[in-house]
Amino acid sequence: MAADPAILHQIFDFTDYSQLLQLVHNSIIAGAILGVVGGLISVFVMRRDLPFAVHGISELSFAGAAAALLIGINVVIGSLIGSIIAALLIGTLGMRARDRNSIIGVLMPFGLGLGVLFLALYKGRGANKFGLLTGQIVAVDTPQLSWLIGISIVVVLSLIVLWRPLTFASLDPEVAAARGVPVRLLGPTFMLVLGLTVAMSVQIVGALLMLSILCTPAAAAMRVTATPWLTAALSVVFSTVSVVGGILLALGGALPISPYITTISFAFYAGCRIVGIFRERAGWNRRAVPAG
């Protein structure tokens, strides 16, 4: 079965690769930062069962970015505003899981609809439009990179401070509250941090495929280990390799970046599931032999 060489050439093309690398220098740095931040936060997206919330925030972030594109301001600011509004709404109205899902279900199509409207009104370059939904690599200029670095520092510092109580509150909110963890405050606070992460990722990964770096890496890691630090470390590695690897592979082709990122990310997940199956066969819930 011979693949059409033209199609293959569209997907992988490594001519003039070194010059291209120069051009996307910023994007690779951005991708690495995104990988680290995404890998860390995906641990809590999993622990707090928030993949759907990530998707909901993404669509409002997309609407914000599209609005920014239309009125000609910095797209990062637009996506930040969209993200923060979504995070606050979901964080405050959706304290309980069942309320949360319905609120997200309502917000998501509204955000997507607004975004489509703004894009339809926008008369600029078509690539910009599509990029917000499916990601792009050439879009990262130096001021945007500065934004990205700034937001990343805020997100990573917040996660480090919140790590232990947030773990406690995610596992067992009732006991955590009894031990003095401000459980009710942590939910919305984490949602805000998640909103920041989504806003900085929309530009590169695209709104539709955000979960490939904000959910899949930790979901994969949790198939193979229950040790908390190892989960976080593996998740960061998976996420970073997905984004940077995706950028490097996408460089030559004429396609959006997202299929490359999502495919690598999915491959990690599939691999981890297979390892997990063997692990379960070997008895993951094995008990050490009780003494005596």
Next chain:
Amino acid sequence: MPSDPSVTPDPGPASDVVLRLQAGSLAFGDRTLWSDLDLTVRPGEFLAVLGANGSGKTSLVKAILGLQPLSSGQLSIAGRPPRRGSDLIGYIPQERRLSPTTLLRARDLVRLGIDGQRWGPGWPNAGRGRRVQQILASVGADHLADVPVHLLSGGEQQRVRIAQALATDPTLLLCDEPLLSLDLNHQAAVVGLIDGRRRSHNTAVMFVTHEINPVLPYVDRVLYLAEGKFRIGTVDEVMTSQSLSTLYGSRIEVIRLGSRIIVAGIPDIHEHEHEHEQGETYNSEVVG
């Protein structure tokens, strides 16, 4: 006539009192859960807290944990007002399924009992690791240390939760229906562990339950909450047809059957109202 002064002895010096509640009342809107509640718990004492649905057992637990202010009255834990996250109290909740998405090991759960409320990631620490192992061993759960918590059976989970509650070396073990949904063997094992701790460390135990029989051999006194009223005393004083009939204001039969107590005729209380007022999810209880 909610309490008999003869069974609530003089509170004595504060140092010898783990918990003291004086004229405590708790009301939500115009609904009073309990009022004028006087209660003293001493070191090494096993107090069972019984009552129908919505009688305010869980709210009493929350008040002791510092999560629910009293409407009136004074509450002190070891002479001081209740404080959220106090190391003096070890809290054991009811067994529930832990989500597989929060993938942590039994040792991580115990470790959160030590310092889970502190900010920061909590870098690995050999001393703390040994402490966790010791606590797990003290409840006979060292072989479970590396098992993911969602794979623990109900009885194993409660064993690990007791370890978590003991992490701060508490003077009061506050148990909120820890036997619910456990089978009889595991119930006995869990109660045995809690009682063992009481005997070895003179830890006071407040045991909220809708079913007195599993704890009957260990109970020193009973606090029975119902209809905004209460009774405190020994099992023989509180668990009688007369005493409970007075409390509920309707005919209640208490039957002693060998070493078991069977209570019949407890009216159905509207749990939903109570749930709503607190804005919290309560697990439904079964009246025994």
